[in-house]
Amino acid sequence: MKISVILAHPYKKSFNYAIYETVLRNLQINGIEVMAHDLYFEKFNPLLKGKELLNGETSDSLVIQHRKEIKKADGIIIIHPNWWGQPPAILKGWIDRVLRSGVAYEFEEGDDGSGIPKGLLKAKTVLIFNTSNTHEEREINVFEDPLERIWRYCVFDFCGIKNFHRKMFSVVASSTFEERKQWLKEVKMIVADHFF
Numbered sequence: 001m002k003i004s005v006i007l008a009h010p011y012k013k014s015f016n017y018a019i020y021e022t023v024l025r026n027l028q029i030n031g032i033e034v035m036a037h038d039l040y041f042e043k044f045n046p047l048l049k050g051k052e053l054l055n056g057e058t059s060d061s062l063v064i065q066h067r068k069e070i071k072k073a074d075g076i077i078i079i080h081p082n083w084w085g086q087p088p089a090i091l092k093g094w095i096d097r098v099l100r101s102g103v104a105y106e107f108e109e110g111d112d113g114s115g116i117p118k119g120l121l122k123a124k125t126v127l128i129f130n131t132s133n134t135h136e137e138r139e140i141n142v143f144e145d146p147l148e149r150i151w152r153y154c155v156f157d158f159c160g161i162k163n164f165h166r167k168m169f170s171v172v173a174s175s176t177f178e179e180r181k182q183w184l185k186e187v188k189m190i191v192a193d194h195f196f
């Protein structure tokens with residue numbers, strides 16, 4: 001089994017980075033082949049420019065590698081903080097450039113792009129781990145949980161992946177060391193429930 005793991009966080013001492021390390025360690029000790037990417041560390045270029053917009057063609061070798069890997073992944077895990085109710089810009093650019101038509105989805109012949117696309121990804125399961133500083137009730141009632149809409153419906157349902165699980169850890173700013181230790185145990189359990 002091959003799992004793609006994508007991290008979008010600029011700081012190695014962050015809780016997001018601890019989630020990333022926990023995920024990688026647990027996949028690896030269970031003999032799973034991991035395709036891991038720390039987008040900031042590898043300086044992923046998020047800008048979709050020029051002709052790439054028209055036909056998806058690019059000479060950016062990292063984007064080409066990401067597209068190849070996401071196509072062959074049996075599972076996908078994405079880790080990022082809530083920034084303005086959205087993924088950090090580097091990860092938004094990863095969606096734009098990697099999950100392209102012909103890679104992650106395609107429209108039937110004759111469809112002008114307004115129809116329901118066919119998903120092309122092999123992965124059956126997606127896990128999203130998020131962190132934030134907002135209490136769950138406020139996130140849902142005031143902000144309408146934008147990350148759930150983005151990832152579940154706009155991105156992965158569009159690409160045909162129905163087995164979707166997202167976990168938000170919050171409030172990070174006031175969390176204790178013990179709480180964060182417990183959260184990392186939850187990360188381990190969620191990964192195990194979905195992949196082992």
Ligand SMILES: Cc1cc2nc3c(=O)[nH]c(=O)nc-3n(C[C@H](O)[C@H](O)[C@H](O)COP(=O)(O)O)c2cc1C
Nearest residue numbers: 014015016017081082083084085131132133134172
């Ligand atoms: C640019 C920026 C925007 C943010 N926007 C939000 C937000 O909309 N909602 C929220 O709850 N927290 C927001 N935060 C707080 C982060 O979600 C929080 O610091 C992070 O999840 C903590 O995890 P970390 O220690 O791994 O960075 C924002 C932080 C930054 C830097």
